[in-house]
Amino acid sequence: MLKKSLKIMLGLGLLLAVTLSLLVTFDLPRPQVVAKYVNQASVFKTLPSGAVAHIRDQGLRDGPVILLIHGSNASLHTWEPWVQQLGDSFRLISIDLPGHGLTGATPEADYGVDAMSRFVKQIVDALDLGQVTLAGNSMGGSVSLKFALDYPQQTKALILVSSSGMSRKADEQSVGAFKLVGTDAGRLAMRYITPRFLVGWTLRGSVRDPDTFITDAMVDRYWELLLMEGSRQASSQRFANYANRQALEPRLPSLDVPALLLWGEHDRLIPLDTGQRMAQAIANSQLITYPQAGHLAHEELPAQTAADVRGFMRGVVR
Secondary structure, eight states, X not given: OHHHHHHHHHHHHHHHHHHHHHHOOOOBOHHHHHHHHOOTTEEEEEOTTSOEEEEXXXXXXXXXXXXXXXXXXXXXXXXXXXXXXXXXXXXXXXXXXXXXXXXXXXXXXXXSHHHHHHHHHHHHHHTTOOSEEEEEETHHHHHHHHHHHHOGGGEEEEEEESOOOSOOOTTOOOOTHXXXXXXXXXXXXXXXXXXXXXXXXXXXTTSSOHHHHOOHHHHHHHHHHHHBTTHHHHHHHHHHTGGGOOOSGGGGGGOOSOEEEEEETTOSSSOHHHHHHHHHHSTTEEEEEETTOOSOHHHHSHHHHHHHHHHHHHHHOO
8 A cells, every 4th residue: 555655646747747847847048038039129238337228219310209118028119109100200119128129138137116217218319319208018117117206307208008107906807927026936937937828818808909910920029039048037027016016106297208008998007097096196197098908008009099198299399
């Protein structure tokens, strides 16, 4: 009986080991990922912090500057639909934040919102942009808000797409992989076990109509950029500090710039009522909602959201 039990335990242990070995995903070499995801507009700029920032500077060279800041585990690729829609009238500068995209891990290894605000400041100064309008989605919205609070003299206006930055309600739920990284075990597993289906599951939970919006190429891009050497560790560090982050909500009434808030009514990550509270907190703000969008309204409805941005910018650029 004891031998039989030992055999069963050994068999289960072997099965578990084999299953884990099949789930383990290895880092991808940086040169391989860079070669696949750069384009003719991509440049890499070494900043005073030592970070090598991936930047795309596109659109009308002499147009008003809109600095585009992506969300958590995304990249500057998320803004390409707006580049196509708005590039005839605006200079559109998109960036990969620390720990993301082709910027990847940074020497400082600081992936909090404060560090990202400083990172954006270094880019603004390095490109001699002066005063800019910042557009941010999700976490990129928090970075945009933090920049506006830290450097008001360099902020012309804000465009916030399903922005974070408000205090979260206790009953708010995350979707996909965002549920898993809320625990120490989940973050540890993320550094070694990051199956492609998990990335796809998370993306599908972020949009209104995943069957028509999510493509294999999109899932591949999110997955492969995450697998670039150093990026999963950076993401794990960033998520580990989420519990200690301070909501920007108490400081928002002090903002003195016009703000456009764009929100998908089917946003499951940052629900619409959060956008309504943010609009109330920012005095000079306008909230526009979209019944056919989720968390990525700028990608799900590029023409409609870009048209609203044009209308807003007519009041900003005079």
